[in-house]
Amino acid sequence: MHAGRRARLVARSRIAAAVRAWFTERAFLEVDTAALQVSPGNETHLHAFATQAEDESGGGRPLYLHTSPEFACKKLLAAGERRLFSLAHAFRNRERGPLHHPEFTMLEWYRTEAPYDDVMADAISLLQAAARAANAVTFRWRDKTLDPFASAERLTVAEAFQRHAGIDVLSTLGNRDALANAATASGVRVAADDTWGDVFSKVLVARIEPNLGLGKPTLLYEYPAEEAALARPKPGDARVAERFELYGCGVELANGFGELTDAAEQRRRFAEQMAEKQRRYGERYPIDEEFLAALALMPAASGVAMGFDRLVMLATGATRIDDVVWTPVA
Numbered sequence: 001m002h003a004g005r006r007a008r009l010v011a012r013s014r015i016a017a018a019v020r021a022w023f024t025e026r027a028f029l030e031v032d033t034a035a036l037q038v039s040p041g042n043e044t045h046l047h048a049f050a051t052q053a054e055d056e057s058g059g060g061r062p063l064y065l066h067t068s069p070e071f072a073c074k075k076l077l078a079a080g081e082r083r084l085f086s087l088a089h090a091f092r093n094r095e096r097g098p099l100h101h102p103e104f105t106m107l108e109w110y111r112t113e114a115p116y117d118d119v120m121a122d123a124i125s126l127l128q129a130a131a132r133a134a135n136a137v138t139f140r141w142r143d144k145t146l147d148p149f150a151s152a153e154r155l156t157v158a159e160a161f162q163r164h165a166g167i168d169v170l171s172t173l174g175n176r177d178a179l180a181n182a183a184t185a186s187g188v189r190v191a192a193d194d195t196w197g198d199v200f201s202k203v204l205v206a207r208i209e210p211n212l213g214l215g216k217p218t219l220l221y222e223y224p225a226e227e228a229a230l231a232r233p234k235p236g237d238a239r240v241a242e243r244f245e246l247y248g249c250g251v252e253l254a255n256g257f258g259e260l261t262d263a264a265e266q267r268r269r270f271a272e273q274m275a276e277k278q279r280r281y282g283e284r285y286p287i288d289e290e291f292l293a294a295l296a297l298m299p300a301a302s303g304v305a306m307g308f309d310r311l312v313m314l315a316t317g318a319t320r321i322d323d324v325v326w327t328p329v330a
Contacts, residue, residue, distance in 0.1 A: 008316040008324050011134045015312055016087065018133035019107060022126060028083040028109060033072035035089065039288040040064035041071070042270040043229055044277045047093040048285065049102075064285065065091035068305055069108055070230070071291045074259070077110055077301055078294035085109035087308065099251060099310060101321045102329055107311075110303035116242045116258040119302045120219055123246045123254045124152050126306065127217060130315045139314040141249035148248075148315075150216035157223050157240070165207040169200070170239055173224060179203075195276075197226060212247035220245045229269050231257035246306070248314050256304035263296040 020030065040048030046067045054060035066072070069088045076084060090106040107126075111118055131139065131148035139146045161169040165186045172179035176196040183190050183199050188206050190199055212218040221244035225233055228241030242258030260266055267287065274284040312324040322328040 005323050008312070008318055009326055011316050012312045012324050012326075014133040015130045015315060016308070018129045019087065019126060019308075022129045023085045023109065026083070028085045029081060031073065031076055031081070031084045031086050033066075033069045033076075033086055033088060035065050035091070036063045037066045037071065037288065038063065039071070039286050039291070040091075041067040042273050042285055042287060043067075044273045044280065047095070047281075049091050049093050067092050068106055070303070070305065071288055073108055073110055073303070074298055074301075075291060075294040077112060077299065078297040082112045083110070098320045099313075101309065101325055104321070104325075105308040107306040107308045108303065110259075110301050112299045112301045114302050116244065116256060116302040119256050119304045120221070120244055120246075123256065123304055123306065124217060124219075127246070127248070127253070127311065130311050134312075134315040136315045136317075139248055140317040141251050141314055142319055144214060144249035146213055146215050146217060146248050146314075148217070152217040152219050153212075154219045154221065155212075156221055160208050160212070160220055161203065164211050165203050167203065169203075169224065172196070173226070173239055200224070200227060209247065209252065210250045213249050213251065213253075218247040220247060228257065229273060230260055230266070232260045232262075242302075251310055251314065252307070253310055253314070254304050254306035257302065259298070259301045259303055261295055261298050261300060263292045266295055267292055 023030065048067055049065040051063055052060045053063045068090050069086045073084060073086055086108045088106055089103055091103050093102060095102060109122065127148050139148050158170050161167045167182040167186060172182065179196055179199045180190045180194065183203050186203065186207060188202050190202065212220060222234060222240040223243040225239060225241045228243040231241040231243040234240045234242055244256050245252050246254040270287050278284045309321050309324050313321060316324060318324050
């Protein structure tokens with residue numbers, strides 16, 4: 001099994017070295033954050049691994065393996081760091097499939113006092129650095145390909161919904177039934193208890209994502225504010241947020257934000273997400289008060305989380321994430 005995967009794993013190591021070199025050349029500092037956190041994140045559909053930290057007397061408190069190093073990285077921005085990156089293991093429960101592994105590698109980076117257009121450009125440059133490290137002129141996933149050196153397509157979410165699903169998504173904001181009716185007309189099945197966000201996600205997965213990153217990378221940006229839990233609103237249009245995703249071969253590779261620094265608004269969003277998580281799954285995660293305190297001190301910044309394993313998959317033509325993980329979970 002290992003012998004059959006070894007060439008891709010060696011390419012993974014070359015890509016990791018190239019990524020680190022890319023950041024070093026641009027004066028980013030690599031940080032190594034703790035995986036154990038008081039909160040694993042506060043998004044409705046993210047599921048964490050829980051554990052217990054015990055002291056010598058047998059007492060203890062619950063901790064979680066982080067779903068992303070995001071909270072820790074932002075605390076460091078509040079503490080004075082200005083450009084940082086992390087190549088860290090992250091953990092998400094209830095996720096296993098061709099593109100998901102319960103323990104995976106997340107590449108995150110942050111720039112203070114930088115617009116999110118800058119980190120969009122970073123994401124494309126890193127994709128190209130990975131291609132060079134892997135000697136790949138074509139990225140591939142299953143039957144889809146792209147040229148990593150082709151100029152990226154830039155597409156707003158509103159444009160993508162109109163082009164690929166025939167839906168004026170911004171006109172349905174705050175109107176679940178309007179979006180559900182439009183989705184049904186587009187051939188997407190909708191359940192009676194689906195929220196607006198559920199319907200949005202179903203259309204995105206069924207109609208939009210398969211058409212992104214074909215032949216060239218796609219930057220999908222200006223997500224509806226409801227679908228951007230940690231992103232700031234777009235100046236001049238509060239309907240949408242400074243959030244983007246990078247797609248290649250129909251696969252989501254990266255998720256980036258112009259970072260929200262309003263601690264009160266962030267608390268409101270977390271509470272809303274956890275209430276929905278309780279309703280759906282019968283559980284909720286604590287809010288990291290230290291993170292919210294840090295957020296109030298954090299300078300304006302933009303940041304990105306990139307699935308490093310997926311990047312390696314596309315650069316090496318792997319069809320399953322297990323093929324590019326050194327020791328996959330059995």
